[in-house]
Amino acid sequence: MQENSTDQFFKSTVLGHPSGLFVLFFTEMWERFSYYGMRALLVLFFTASLLDEGWGWPKEHALAIFGTYTSLVYLSTMLGGYFADKVIGFRWAVVVGALMMTLGHACMALETSFFIYLGLTFLVFGSGFFKPNMTSIVSEIYKDRPEKKDGAYTIFYMGVNAGAFFGIMLCGYLGEKIGWSWGFGIAGIFMLFGLLQFWWAKDIFGDIGLKPKAQSVEDVALSITEENGGKLNPFTKLELGIIAVSAFLGLTWILNDPIAKITEGATNLYSFKLGGMDGNNVVILTALALFVILLFIRIPKYIPVVRDRMIAIVFFAFITMFFWAIFEQSPGSLTLFARDYTQRILEGTSGTIFKIVDALMTIVPLAIITWVLILLAKQTFKKFAASIIVLSLSFIIIWGIAIWKVKNDYYSSSYVVEYLNNNGTIETAKVVSSNDYANGDKLSIIDNESVSIYDATAEGNIGKTAKENVLFDKENNKLGETFNAKIARIFKEDKIGAGIQINKAEVAFANTKGESKSKIIKLSKDDLEKYKVGSDLQLFITHSVGFDNKESKKNEATVTAKESAVEIGATWFSILNSLFIIALAPLFSKWWESKYNPSASGKYAIGMLLIGVGTAAVAIGASGIAPGAKTASVSIIWLVLVYLFHTMAELCVSPVALSYISKLVPARMIAMMFGIWYLAVAIGMKLAGMFGEYSESLAQEKGLSTFFWILTAISIVLSVMAFLTAPLFKKLMHGVR
Structure with missing residues (x-):
């Protein structure tokens, strides 16, 4: 056998491929599980109301930070790829990346402003170190077996998709049904499992991915041929300067964009105007223009x-x-x-069909992946017992969550309930729960009121259209009510968890029984210009009723009817x-x-x-x-x-x-x-x-x-x-x- 041959990896095989490929398969699967599981919840968490334990952000703010996060994940691959190629090697890059992502998910589970942002930072750099280097190890394993490479990448990407599939399904389910911390936390736990099983099986890769050796001058000279691109074209000082300026402007803009929007301009690196154009637009257009100029300079060479x-x-x-x-x-x-x-919410036959299909979608793929784990264990347990034990433990936990999910949905039903709302009138609503109730039983529900300004004269305003489209429940029993109100005071309030201030007003009105009530509403900048203390306005109040899983007794309701049903999660x-x-x-x-x-x-x-x-x-x-x-x-x-x-x-x-x-x-x-x-x-x-x-x-x-x-x-x-x-x-x- 030649010294540099990769035939050694084919001595222990699973499904005709080296066992090492399946170590990478499961490592990548758990990384994708954590990445996609957390990502599926991110925008929902930011935009969920405080009553739903979210941050209550406007959708625009959540999408701004989401765009920046996912963008930086891909930009960081260049940094991670450089360190792997030049400094620490593929193997250590994977370990460093997995460790940083584990820490990132742990931070996210704490849900405070500092730890959410710290967690996202860890996840950005962790992905950068991890993502580009797993495929590099696969490539090295098959260096002398190019004819099997396509099959290897097919198996590897099945791991990618299996991880994304289970991550979104289970992290999303836990996050939406139980609490955001559960979704974020479980993503971190399985990232840790992926790290440990990779670390304890790392010797299966031989010398692949160790610290790289510097390429000699002779090797560089030999690599320069007509077929390989001709003469070298090193970057000039001007070109390097263009790259530096463009990169600096682009990165600062990507970071500044969500900060400026979330703080409503209070913190903004580029708050200037140029010819009537916003400074942020000037900066990003300049960065893109410099990059295009660089391409025009480089490509003709x-x-x-x-x-x-x-x-x-x-x-x-x-x-x-x-x-x-x-x-x-x-x-x-x-x-x-x-x-x-x-x-x-699917009820009756459609709900039953969905429960069966979703159960099969959960259990069958998990059974197939478990079978692959058993095959790998048979080949590698003697040499890499610790890795297989960790991997087996992760599957025991994942099976437990999956079975609990299927059981929870199986018992899920929709209940028609009657309750006394905050205005003292009897309301009817539908809630979905996996708990078993009979007619006449009492249960606890949460009535999340949504209060907005309703200007009857404004074309297409939120109150008017909400009246036409908000579905209080499937039967459209109660959409909302309009009240004449007066602004008692205007104030700023710190946003819990988000570290910013928002404008609010306390408004007074009489409810349907003639009793004096007050509500706190959010004011936009336009509202502040239009309304002052003492201003008259109309409120539009709608209700979103849900089952109170924590039995906090916000409202007690009485069950009047029941039907088999399931509520599909948004994720x-x-x-x-x-x-x-x-x-x-x-x-x-x-x-x-x-x-x-x-x-x-x-x-x-x-x-x-x-x-x-x-x-x-x-x-x-x-x-x-x-x-x-x-x-x-x-x-x-x-x-x-x-x-x-x-x-x-x-x-x-x-x-x-x-x-x-x-x-x-x-x-x-x-x-x-x-x-x-x-x-x-x-x-x-x-x-x-x-x-x-x-x-x-x-x-x-x-x-x-x-x-x-x-x-x-x-x-x-x-x-x-x-x-x-x-x-x-x-x-x-x-x-x-």
């Missing part, structure tokens, strides 16, 4: 073939930005759409992406291997068309939601369709993208082009948050459907562009398919 292929990559990166900006509406605007505008819909990937990936793989395999531009055209069809589906579903409506009751079928089409789009764009980079540029330039690629993805992630922010203002003025139609139009335009330019880019790629 390469030999024609490399130059043409780099132009093709830049074009694909441009489309990729918008692809991810639309695709990543999933944990943002689409999850909020699921929470606020989707009828998630549940996100698992459809992983489910559809596992189901559809083999079909798309067959397509790519057939004579009908589209060109690179063709795949992008198909992908953007499919993502446009998905957003069109949810646009159609949202068409009945009037401008300004806070809640509605849209069928779940529209969200199922959007995830189906978006997953097919992802299968056209995401897996092929990195493959084309490795084929299009010389080996010594791959790191730089991957950097550009991840920069494009990072910009797309930030755009996703910005698009989501825009959806809120647009929903108030023209309706939420308009927002999704705009995304549809962007997708179709880019699809047509990719289709029409296919011949040009086929020429630019010089034979690469």
Whole structure:
């Protein structure tokens, strides 16, 4: 056997692949479990009311910080990749990243302002060290077996999707049903399990991923050939200066953007104006312009073939930005759409069918993954007992949570209840609970009142449209009431947990029984200009009634009717992406291997068309939601369709993208082009948050459907562009398919 051969890894195999691949499989699975599980809850936590133990942020603020977080996760991969390649090696990079993410999730579980932000910081840098280096280890294992590489990556990415699937399903369920800390905390626990099982099995990788050796001058000289990109083109001082300025402006803007919005301008690095343009816009446009200038300077310096292929990559990166900006509406605007505008309570036969399907979706994949664990244990227990024991313990816990979830949903029912509201009138509502009650039984409910200013003269105002669209319960028994009120005082109040101040007012009014009441409402900047102490206004008060799991006796209600039902969590819909990937990936793989395999531009055209069809589906579903409506009751079928089409789009764009980079540029330039690629993805992630922010203002003025139609139009335009330019880019790629 040759000294550098990787045949040693094939002495112990599972399903025909090295056991080491499955150590990576489970490590990656638990990392994706924690990442996607936490991410599914983030925007919901920020926007949940204080009564629901959230921070009560406006959706725009939550989406701003979400966009910055996901963007920085991708930017940090460049830092993590550099340290792995040059300083600590792949293996230690994975360990450092996993440890930082474990700490990050632990911080998130504490839910205070300091620890939430500290946790997000740990998660950003942890992902940067972890994410790019797992695939590098896989690549090294199969260095001498290239014919088995495709199969290896297929298995590895099954681990990615399995982790995302179970993370969103279980962390989301715990977070929504029990408490946010449970969702955040369980994500950290399983990240720790992934770290420990990797650490105790690290010797299975031999010398792979240890501290890198510096490349000699002779090796560098030998790597420079016509086929490998021709002569070296080191960056000039001017080019390095452009990179530094552009990077500084871009990073400070990404960090400053949510801070300026959340503090409503009180903290803003770029509060200046230039020619009437906001300073933040000036900064980011300058950073992007400098980057484009850099590309114009650099690309012409390469030999024609490399130059043409780099132009093709830049074009694909441009489309990729918008692809991810639309695709990543999933944990943002689409999850909020699921929470606020989707009828998630299924009763009777439809509820029973969902319970059965969801139980199978939970148990069957878990059983398959457990079978893989048993196969790995048979091969590696003698040498790596500690790793297998930790992994087995993690599966025992995950099985416990899964069975509890299925049992909880099995006993779930909807109860029609009567209760006395805060105005002293009897209300009827429906609540969903897994506890068993009979007619006449007493139960504790929470009546979350939503109080907003209702200006009867304002066109499309929140009160007016809410009256038409808010569904108090399935039978639409009680929508809300309007009261004449007077502002007694205006004050600022510290936002619990968020560390900012918001404007509030105490208003006085008479309820339906003529009794004097007061309420605290939030005031916008526009409200402050319009209303002063003593101003007359109208209040619109709606109710959101839910079962009081903590039995805090906010309101006591009497059960009058019962029916089998289940309430689907807002995060549940996100698992459809992983489910559809596992189901559809083999079909798309067959397509790519057939004579009908589209060109690179063709795949992008198909992908953007499919993502446009998905957003069109949810646009159609949202068409009945009037401008300004806070809640509605849209069928779940529209969200199922959007995830189906978006997953097919992802299968056209995401897996092929990195493959084309490795084929299009010389080996010594791959790191730089991957950097550009991840920069494009990072910009797309930030755009996703910005698009989501825009959806809120647009929903108030023209309706939420308009927002999704705009995304549809962007997708179709880019699809047509990719289709029409296919011949040009086929020429630019010089034979690469």
